Amino acid sequence: MTLAEKAYDALRHDIIRGAFAPESPLRLADLSERYGMGFSPLREALNRLQAERLVTAESLRGFRVAPLSLDELHDAIALRIQIESEALRSAIRLGDDAWAAGIVSALYALTLQAGRTGAQADIWALEARHHAFHRALLVACNSPWTLEFFERLYAATERYRIPVLLAATRPAGRDVQAEHKALAEATLDRDAGKAVVVLREHYLRTAEDIERAIPAQDGDALPAKAAV
CATH class of the missing domain: 1.10.10.10 (Winged helix-like DNA-binding domain superfamily/Winged helix DNA-binding domain)
Structure with missing residues (x-):
């Protein structure tokens, strides 16, 4: 490097x-x-x-x-839904057994880390496995450009998610890992229509959670996080 x-x-x-x-x-x-x-x-x-x-x-x-704003958050999530929905459809159509096994493995690793507490509850290990799971769903789409856009948009929304996770904010009444499981199951069942719906709902719930956890100021501007 x-x-x-x-x-x-x-x-x-x-x-x-x-x-x-x-x-x-x-x-x-x-x-x-x-x-x-x-x-x-x-x-x-x-x-x-x-x-x-x-x-x-x-x-x-x-x-x-770069500044943060709710407008940018919603724009990035809307674009993620659009791009990843098409990528997921392509991956479901083109994916082989190795792709399916990769999803199962990534989901297991994510679920395992999400259930850890105390000294083992490493937020960065969880985030790495979260990223790996969402990428595993799309990796068989056969479009390097799409995967590059996925990476950029993931980073754009990660800036909003990570401070919330670091603050140990937990969305009330939401089972995020159950959503991941439902997304994996619909994908592995090759049910593209259902998988896309689950993906969209998953991202929109995340946007709602972030908006509640980081209240807007002056319209659409998010409060600055103090440097550490």
Whole structure:
């Protein structure tokens, strides 16, 4: 892994987990001290994150963490539903036994981690397995572009989900793992119509949970999370 790749991974991780407040400046000198890297790999990482809409850049003002808003959240989730619904239909049509086994394995790993408590309740292990499960559903769609868009949109919505998870907020009256199981079962049954409906409802419930957990301020702006 190159220094630029290490810088990208570290910055991306910190932005998504809310270590930097939305719209806060990302000064190269500060980042160099934080990560122990030179300006060149950090600048390359920031340009890459800008392309992913996690960072913004303005002439003479440098880089900043991209803002958060409910409008952006709903836009990203709507687009995820649209793209992933088509990808899921294609994966159901094209997927083989190895693809199906991958879904079963990813669901088992996710359910296992979700049920852990205490020292084993690692939020980052849970998030990694959550990502792996949703990707496993789509990986047989036979479209690298679609999977790239999945990754970008997943990261966009992850910025909203992670602070809620870190705050240990639990949606009342919702069994998220049961939703994952229902989604996997409909997919493995090759019932594309049902799978797409379950996927859509799953994402819309997540949007509702986030909106309740992070109340809007001034219309559509979300409150900034203090840097840690």
